[in-house]
Amino acid sequence: MAQTNARALRGQLLDFIDDPAEVGAAASHRYHRDGLLVIEDGRIAKASDAQALLSELPPGTPVDEYPDCLIMPGLIDTHIHYPQTQVIASYGAQLLEWLQKYTFVEEEKFGDPAHAAAIARFFLDELLRNGTTTAAVYCTVHPASVEAFFAESERRNTRMIAGKVMMDRAAPAALTDTAERGYRDSKALLQAWHGRGRQLYAISPRFAVTSSEAQLQVAGTLLREHPGAYLQTHLAENHEEIATVRKLFPNAKSYTDVYDRCGLLGPRSIFGHCLHLADEELQRLSDTRSVAAFCPTSNLFIGSGLFDLARLRDPARPVRVSLATDVGGGTSYSMLRTAAEAYKVLQLQGQNLPALDAFYMMTLGNVRALGLEAEIGSLRVGSAADVVVLDPCATPAMAHRMATIGDDLEAILFVLMTLGDDRAVRATYVLGELAYAAP
Numbered sequence: 463m464a465q466t467n468a469r470a471l472r473g474q475l476l477d478f479i480d481d482p483a484e485v486g487a488a489a490s491h492r493y494h495r496d497g498l499l500v501i502e503d504g505r506i507a508k509a510s511d512a513q514a515l516l517s518e519l520p521p522g523t524p525v526d527e528y529p530d531c532l533i534m535p536g537l538i539d540t541h542i543h544y545p546q547t548q549v550i551a552s553y554g555a556q557l558l559e560w561l562q563k564y565t566f567v568e569e570e571k572f573g574d575p576a577h578a579a580a581i582a583r584f585f586l587d588e589l590l591r592n593g594t595t596t597a598a599v600y601c602t603v604h605p606a607s608v609e610a611f612f613a614e615s616e617r618r619n620t621r622m623i624a625g626k627v628m629m630d631r632a633a634p635a636a637l638t639d640t641a642e643r644g645y646r647d648s649k650a651l652l653q654a655w656h657g658r659g660r661q662l663y664a665i666s667p668r669f670a671v672t673s674s675e676a677q678l679q680v681a682g683t684l685l686r687e688h689p690g691a692y693l694q695t696h697l698a699e700n701h702e703e704i705a706t707v708r709k710l711f712p713n714a715k716s717y718t719d720v721y722d723r724c725g726l727l728g729p730r731s732i733f734g735h736c737l738h739l740a741d742e743e744l745q746r747l748s749d750t751r752s753v754a755a756f757c758p759t760s761n762l763f764i765g766s767g768l769f770d771l772a773r774l775r776d777p778a779r780p781v782r783v784s785l786a787t788d789v790g791g792g793t794s795y796s797m798l799r800t801a802a803e804a805y806k807v808l809q810l811q812g813q814n815l816p817a818l819d820a821f822y823m824m825t826l827g828n829v830r831a832l833g834l835e836a837e838i839g840s841l842r843v844g845s846a847a848d849v850v851v852l853d854p855c856a857t858p859a860m861a862h863r864m865a866t867i868g869d870d871l872e873a874i875l876f877v878l879m880t881l882g883d884d885r886a887v888r889a890t891y892v893l894g895e896l897a898y899a900a901p
């Protein structure tokens with residue numbers, strides 16, 4: 463008798479066990495050309511060659527067949543704003559103007575819980591349609607926006623990290639809290655949601671322009687009081703922003719120092735962008751094991767600058783790096799498109815991003831940046847079965863290109879990341895349940 467909660471996926475299994483940039487391509491991943499992923503109770507029970515496993519499969523176990531697709535751990539996005547689904551593709555402004563002109567206008571609407579709930583539904587549909595099963599998400603200043611997001615994520619059982627944006631200045635009155643209210647509201651949300659089911663909380667001061675020193679201090683207090691929580695904010699995205707921060711915090715040694723003095727650096731802290739940093743700042747990020755989130759489509763679209771991956775990874779003071787979309791400054795929900803733009807950003811600086819490195823970043827690399835490798839990010843037995851199925855022949859142009867490639871895995875992955883997007887996602891599973899299937 464088959465267990466009713468068991469199922470299997472058959473196709474090309476690929477996952478990572480380590481960083482190809484460190485251990486080399488061959489030792490970094492596992493690949494089964496004809497593999498079988500057996501899922502029981504939402505967890506991966508077996509992952510190996512189909513021929514070996516099929517005979518052991520209890521009769522009647524449903525097998526979803528994806529013979530020409532890659533079956534991988536779900537993709538991970540380490541920096542995205544759910545209230546910006548109707549900000550994406552806003553024309554012609556750089557960071558500070560873009561915030562005032564487009565973003566704050568949309569974020570004000572999240573005072574209405576019904577609006578927040580509707581957008582949270584759209585947003586999570588869109589993530590799953592793009593194969594993203596976990597993300598670090600900014601909500602708005604309104605506690606209701608966080609409630610709406612977590613409620614929707616809990617309904618789908620997705621592993622999500624999110625938090626209330628803290629802003630106590632330089633934004634419309636409807637979007638500001640105070641240091642005290644930011645602390646109180648964040649703490650209440652954190653206590654309600656952090657570790658409830660699969661939901662995790664991120665303390666989220668937007669950035670140093672919109673948070674006073676007092677507010678950044680209480681963010682640091684929250685982090686000390688709740689060491690299991692995350693901290694997410696923005697750092698050194700744009701030159702005008704950096705000049706503003708210098709004026710607002712004349713006593714700080716640098717932009718990074720503004721956060722550092724408030725105790726915001728650390729292994730569970732994710733800093734969006736990190737484009738224009740001095741060596742001493744990178745040293746501090748390295749010393750504290752903080753994470754820099756590389757958001758290439760956003761950096762190009764808002765005209766912020768080029769992320770210098772080689773410099774951040776300087777072995778003398780390596781900074782942990784993750785990859786992220788940063789929608790709505792970013793222009794795509796797709797981590798595949800994001801990897802393609804990361805490749806181009808690095809090419810412009812004479813650097814490279816091999817396909818294996820890119821797929822490592824989108825999966826295990828980002829999961830390690832979030833400290834969640836015990837639960838997700840690989841096809842290891844016991845891992846949560848958050849899985850994406852990618853079709854390298856999803857479009858005529860991809861199929862046409864693939865005809866010249868044969869069985870070369872790295873070439874197949876490079877086609878997927880260069881030409882692929884949401885159309886390449888055949889299916890997405892959350893805890894072993896089909897959460898999205900391509901029409």
Ligand SMILES: [Zn+2]
Pocket residue numbers: 541542543696734788791
């Ligand atoms: Zn952002």
